[in-house]
Amino acid sequence: MEEKVAKRHDAELFLRDEGSADGPVVLFLNSLGTDLGLWDEVVARLPDDLRVIRFDMRGHGRSSVPEPPYTMGALIVDAEAVLDACGVEQAVLVGLSLGGMVAQGLAAKRLDLVRGLVLSNTAVKMGHPDLWQERIAAVEAHGMVGVADGVLDRWFAPGFAGRDAWRDRLLDASSKGYIGGCTAIARADMISPTSGLRLPTLGIAGSEDAASPPDLVKETVDLIPGARFEIMRGVGHLPCVEDPETYAALLTGFLREIGHL
Numbered sequence: 001m002e003e004k005v006a007k008r009h010d011a012e013l014f015l016r017d018e019g020s021a022d023g024p025v026v027l028f029l030n031s032l033g034t035d036l037g038l039w040d041e042v043v044a045r046l047p048d049d050l051r052v053i054r055f056d057m058r059g060h061g062r063s064s065v066p067e068p069p070y071t072m073g074a075l076i077v078d079a080e081a082v083l084d085a086c087g088v089e090q091a092v093l094v095g096l097s098l099g100g101m102v103a104q105g106l107a108a109k110r111l112d113l114v115r116g117l118v119l120s121n122t123a124v125k126m127g128h129p130d131l132w133q134e135r136i137a138a139v140e141a142h143g144m145v146g147v148a149d150g151v152l153d154r155w156f157a158p159g160f161a162g163r164d165a166w167r168d169r170l171l172d173a174s175s176k177g178y179i180g181g182c183t184a185i186a187r188a189d190m191i192s193p194t195s196g197l198r199l200p201t202l203g204i205a206g207s208e209d210a211a212s213p214p215d216l217v218k219e220t221v222d223l224i225p226g227a228r229f230e231i232m233r234g235v236g237h238l239p240c241v242e243d244p245e246t247y248a249a250l251l252t253g254f255l256r257e258i259g260h261l
């Protein structure tokens, strides 16, 4: 396993490159308020012959935290820089929520780099800009604790045993980085780029996801001809955390289906 940084002019992106050095590559992209640890339990369940690359989105985890606002364009170039730093010519992208928006954008910009897409709990557009402005105001006024309970209610179905541990992780997240992520989502509308995509795609939704409900995820993946769509039952916005077994099985099945394993 190698840990290093990909350098941009305004940020350093912390990344982890593990698995089989010569294997087919999967790049994971995290959601708002999380980091590359979002994928720990899924990665542990993937076949050994994959090369798995994950990174902390700017403003999150161990990556630098530039001043907000962040743009979707910058986040897309960050992901491109991570693949470049690892010398990767083609990868399957697995993006959740904000990470899924970045994955859509990277596929639209650099289709040559992308063998397939897993769009998880994401959409072409998420929430009205006013909603994001309210969330930013709450974080500015109170820090992460100002939004934590609402976020956790959307992240997990009622009764999820790991909720308290994830609450601690969310409270440790950088307020400035979280605000940066909110600004990127608020301004983004991926409908034009994503409508033009033609590549193998799997959509994953959580039946209890209040942030990106199944209908919204389906509407997005249906823009891509031939895309497959799966609903995971009894889980919310972070199904890779609540049910990593099913998530890893769906991902592995997709990789086999498209000949990436």
Ligand SMILES: O=C(O)CCC(=O)CC(=O)O
Binding pocket: 030, 031, 032, 033, 096, 097, 098, 099, 126, 150, 151, 154, 155, 185, 211, 237
């Ligand atoms: O999770 C994301 O990347 C964006 C959607 C979101 O903010 C989830 C939530 O906290 O409601």
